[in-house]
Amino acid sequence: MTDQTLLREVGGEVDPPVLYKDKQFGPISVVSKGKICPGYLGQVVTRDRYGFVGFREHSSHYHRKKDAYVLSTRVVNALRREGVQLMLIAEEDTGTVYEWHISHFAHEMPQSGKSDREANEPQLYAPVEDAWGVFENQTEDVLIGARETN
DSSP states (O other), rough: OOOHHHHHHTTTTOOOOOEEEEEEEOOOOEEETTEOOEEEEEEEETTTEEEEEEEOOHHHHSTTTTEEEEEHHHHHHHHHHHOOOOOEEEEETOEEEEEEEEEGTEEEGGGSSSSGGTTTOOOEEEEEGGGGGEEEEEEGGSSEOOOOOO
């Protein structure tokens, strides 16, 4: 059980996650998009864990049918090799940050949930209902360090 879960059970406020950037993650090759840099790696200082933050647009990246966020299996496996424990998705259009343990990205996306260009790409998703935390108005403050343009 995490400290965050324990705090929720007693009704305390949980500090929002903040990642101190170590480096940009990537480039990594995925079937549907080629070489991508999906986010940043670093210490999540409010959790004392190594993590990942990826910036996304809710309107175009959120998987409505699964009520989840989806990543290429290649990306998830590479994040595990980097020692990532916490996964943060920061929505730029809503300001919301979602937090999961990397083990939550364990559900295989069925073919019916993929677009044509993703058909041959193994993907994993984490349902929003499984998120350890949902933090509104946190996107601007989730990353300490400069974002890079690719």
